[in-house]
Amino acid sequence: MGVVGIGKARPRPEEPVPSLEDLAFEAARAALDDAGLERDQIDGVVLAASDQIDGRAISSMVMAGPAGGYLKDEIKVAGDAGAALSLAIMRIEAGVFNSSLVVAWAPEPTPSTVQISHLAGDPLYLRRTGHSDLAVAAMRAASWMDEHQSLDGVSLADAFVADRSPVPGSEEVSCWPLRARHIARPGGGAVALVVAGESAWPDARRGAAAITGMAWETAPYFFGDRQPRESALSSAVRHAYREAGMQSPANGDVVEVHDATAFDALIALQALGLKDLNQAVSSPLVNRAGGCFTWNPVVAGALDRAAEASRAILEDEASRAVAQMQAGAGGQSQSVFVFEKAA
């Protein structure tokens, strides 16, 4: 099982704002071209998107076609690109499919994900408290800093952002301890991967980034119930690493963490086994293309971590790469994938 093609579509400031359909089509087409495959050679399509962010109920109705799903076995995982990639892999492992497109997107301009996530609070208790993805991310950051008081969390977060964000963020407190500069600004775009079983690798233009380990897990819905705090993340790391036969990233391994906030990145780096955070935040092997602080197409921003990890393998820039992806408030759902050069 491996990634044989990568495609991305990113709005360009000098051009008219593309439609969401354009973005998905461009990314899917680019992934197929990268793999050297035609759509007829793809068995299935797995989509990852959020109706609420797209602003349409069942957005895959209009998006499945541009994403390559016309007259294909297509299925959509809501809001979780890591789970979508996992499902695509399982469909191939089941022997029913030999290849799959995995496509995720977010519209440009992107609506306020904070306002949308406010509606994810249960209407009986949480919504009145101002619950949102931002609030829970802030609680997560505060909880982590409290647990790691020997570390200067804010400085580490600032250092992580410094090398990756093209535009310095503001000092404005968004939700303590998160300042605007610690939050990756959502934007539009699409990411697509072609995933294929080994029998398809010889036909792939650049070979494959083999997926040697994968795991995904969900934590309790209420942040206060998450004890230990990062049990889903640590469990996903443990299972993925066990499958890949590794203990932690070695020197030279590329690491892609889902840095929706800088503190999310710190927590993920630590969980993935990069114990020296002072070194990790400035490492050129971590979020090499800048991660979400360079481009954050929300749900597709998660899939972009797998795309960048795969790219490192396909372009012979690393022999192993790890990608961590998350979804839900405070990273309720966590996915971890390990990629290695195909033998």
Place this chain on the structure above:
Amino acid sequence: MATKRAAIAGVGQTNYRTRHDDKTLPELAQEAALLACEDAAIDLKEIDAVVFSLAPTALAGVDSAERWASDAVGASGKPYMRINTGGATGGSAAQAGFYHVASGRFERVLVVGADKVAESADAQKILNNIWDPVMESLIPLNAITMCSLQAVRHMHKYGTTHEQMARVSVRARENAARNPLAHLRKKITIKDVLESRPVAWPLNLLDCCPRSSGGCAVVIVSEETARRSNRPVGWINGVGACTNTYWMGDKMSGAQLDHADWDDLAMAAEHAYRMAGISAPQQEIDVAEIYAPFTSTELAAAEALKLCGKGEAGPLQEKGIFEFNGEIPISPSGGTLAANPIAVTALARVAEAALQVRGTAEERQVDKPVRNAVATGVGGSLQFHTAMVLGQDPV
């Protein structure tokens, strides 16, 4: 054939009714999950992974309601994902659960969901958000008129009559009378259907599904687990899905697939039949649980499943072929016309098909032996189709 065999070992359904004021959406899903686990003789803690079946979350009034429901269905600390393919969601979710097991990664997977369609402020207004807000909001296109357009085309192409469509609803209610979980169980006549209030020609009120609330769950297990339990199971022998274009106008006049027919469902079913080793559906399918939110859709679906030829479903009803004691009973549970909790309606088709092949459908168990059953799902602008073949024995 899949790498690993998988079977449905447990089925759980709440009763389906207009409102469940006594339960939140997570609680409804939990009730179904616990019933399914009890039926499979396992504890919820023994589940390895969970797939949540939820169509437009706006109907629940909570964004990403699967996250709110995650603890209630035992997903904390486990792999969890939510599937959304509109009305086909339950069928797609069941297939996702199948792939979890067939991949060899999991032994016991819970597929669960719930909906509270009638408890949203206005279900039709929410469903109208599936259409383009700029171009299509100007025309009265909604979930009902899109099906009436298909019905008109089927009538034009094959001479299907409203009376033939009405017979579908009469049969559904007769079957639902045997199903204590069904939402609408009162028997009706063809005259009742034809004289009911027009909704969108040719569909009258009694040609249409109800707005239902309820939960459904199935437990899918590996072959090893199924054989160890020594309990009746429904083997998942074939799966298929097909997504057509969103644009209904592209399915007219010489288009690749005609809007009158459900050739997209036929493609999904063909894949499922091939996996299951079924080459003559009319002889080999014993029960069909069809996702048919409107009477016209059941006729098109029966033809697409090759239970009869194109255009033949309407007239064939008069021979009793699709009746409860007929050669190929359709939706002995009452089907979608008797209960439509959108997020899990297609999952309920899978659940009911599993009950039939296991011989555990109680009063709604058809009299004939059920070796193979097919369950379908449909969603979007009649564009997402799923088909699953269940068997008494594995292939």
